[in-house]
Amino acid sequence: AQRVTQPEKLLSVFKGAPVELKCNYSYSGSPELFWYVQYSRQRLQLLLRHISRESIKGFTADLNKGETSFHLKKPFAQEEDSAMYYCVLQTYNQGGKLIFGQGTELSVKP
Amino acid sequence: KAGVTQTPRYLIKTRGQQVTLSCSPISGHRSVSWYQQTPGQGLQFLFEYFSETQRNKGNFPGRFSGRQFSNSRSEMNVSTLELGDSALYLCASSTDRANNEQFFGPGTRLTVL
Numbered sequence: 001a002q003r004v005t006q007p008e009k010l011l012s013v014f015k016g017a018p019v020e021l022k023c024n025y026s027y028s029g030s031p032e033l034f035w036y037v038q039y040s041r042q043r044l045q046l047l048l049r050h051i052s053r054e055s056i057k058g059f060t061a062d063l064n065k066g067e068t069s070f071h072l073k074k075p076f077a078q079e080e081d082s083a084m085y086y087c088v089l090q091t092y093n094q095g096g097k098l099i100f101g102q103g104t105e106l107s108v109k110p
Numbered sequence: 111k112a113g114v115t116q117t118p119r120y121l122i123k124t125r126g127q128q129v130t131l132s133c134s135p136i137s138g139h140r141s142v143s144w145y146q147q148t149p150g151q152g153l154q155f156l157f158e159y160f161s162e163t164q165r166n167k168g169n170f171p172g173r174f175s176g177r178q179f180s181n182s183r184s185e186m187n188v189s190t191l192e193l194g195d196s197a198l199y200l201c202a203s204s205t206d207r208a209n210n211e212q213f214f215g216p217g218t219r220l221t222v223l
Binding site: 043044045046049086096097098099100101102103 | 113141142143145152153154155158160165166168200202204210211212213214215216
């Protein structure tokens, strides 16, 4: 079965601290993985995708196929990073079907 | 470009009724997907339409249906509403390329009494 697991419902850190939002997936094929973010009163939007291997707003995520993980990291959290983060799996040949994790709410305190 | 729009934004229905939600994708996007978001189940995929054809389907009962028009606008219909259908229904549109970003609408909040 295709599944995405985000073990933490809420992650609270202080400004300037490192952040790691965990994500594990279950899929036997070659996955396409994304992180989507929803800031307060805004729409769900793409943060980054594994295929791009880029840093967005200081966030990076590395796909580890051995551990089936795609953790999201940022070395120094900012208050404006406070939001709901979703790890998302897209399987090959299934077009627009996205499989969402339960989401992790990140709270960055001043 | 205008973003994805959904109408209505809020809806209150009673059990047994049916409801139709509408989604207008970003101009040029031919894929439209629908998701149901609830506190208990999170975000779950309902179905995807591309060029007026259902291309993917999630694990929802047949009471949930949809369609897409030639201008890529999409509607979803829920018949014989149940209390458990109360949710935020999100629509997303995208181009048909690999690793494509999906652009989400603001959602329609459906309350079933």
